[in-house]
Amino acid sequence: MKEETRVAGPWEFGKIPLSRNSKTDWALVKQAAKAGDYDKIPDNILVTHYSNIQKLYKDNCKVTSSSTVRGIYIHGDAGIGKSYLARSLFPGEPVYSKNPNKYFDGYQNETVIIWDDLDLMHPSMFTYYFKIWTDRYGVRGEIKGSTIPLNHKYFIFTSQYSFEEMFTDLKTREAMGRRCFIYEMAHYKDINLRTQFVIPDMIDQFNRDTPPEIEKFIVRDRSALIEATARL
Incomplete structure (x- = not known):
């Protein structure tokens, strides 16, 4: 019976190509573009219409707010490993180098x-930009000729200059202080293991708890830091 009803080959396996005349297929392309799910868009469509697909995504993507402020300010001497630390705080989170x-x-x-x-x-x-980028509220970032939603959880600054040196105007410093956790990086514990000592630069006047990802790098007892660095 199966032999009688079997359709003769040849066979072709795989995804059915998108039909340019199909409204349903184009609706799926539009849906994927708005969601930023470019992997679901056929390569030939993505390459040919990339600018329009990007515009669909940018026009429809929503900004998200955060439950807390997003700024982290890490300062310390040159070459001490601030950039390395910034990239070590949140393993698994994708990083955009600004x-x-x-x-x-x-x-x-x-x-x-x-x-x-x-x-x-x-x-x-x-x-102005530092304030809105580090605040908890949703924000869009500028690109050439347009804007895009910024859906970051953390905005990290590294600098050789202390927070007071960087923001000399009192009102600006207070505004940025409300939006940033501020830390001084003091020393590596072991330059091979790349384990850092970090010291809070100031008591948080807003009673915010230090994020646990940062807390694990902190030595709050300065005497412990002095003893440890003396053994290096």
């Missing part, structure tokens, strides 16, 4: 944004 400007070209929903080597000239140009 160029020292207001644009987010190439940002793809990374949950950790890092601005390395914050310099004294930067606050005068970017204070």
Whole structure:
């Protein structure tokens, strides 16, 4: 019986190609584009219509707020490992390395944004942006000719300058202090294991608990730090 009803080959296995004349197929492309799920879009469609697909995503993607402030400010001497620490705090979270400007070209929903080597000239140009990027509220970032939603959990600054040196204006410093956890990086415990000592730079006046990912790097007893570094 099976031999009588079997359809003769040849056979072709795989996904059915998208039909350009099918409204249903184009609806699926639109749905995937709005969700940013580019893997579900056929390669030939993605390449041919990439700009329009990106625009669909940008126009429909929603910004998200955070349950707490997002800023982390890590300062310490040059070469001590601040950049390494910034990338070690949240294992598994995708990282976007921010160029020292207001644009987010190439940002793809990374949950950790890092601005390395914050310099004294930067606050005068970017204070407004620093405030909105580190606050808990949803925000869009600028790209050339458009904006995109920033869905980061953390915005980390590293700098050779202390928080007071960086933000000399009192009101600005207070505003940024409300949005950032501030830490001084003191020393490696073991340069091979890359385990760091980090010292809180100031008592948190807003009674915020230190994120557990940071807490594990902290030695709160300065005498313990002195004893440990003396053994290096």
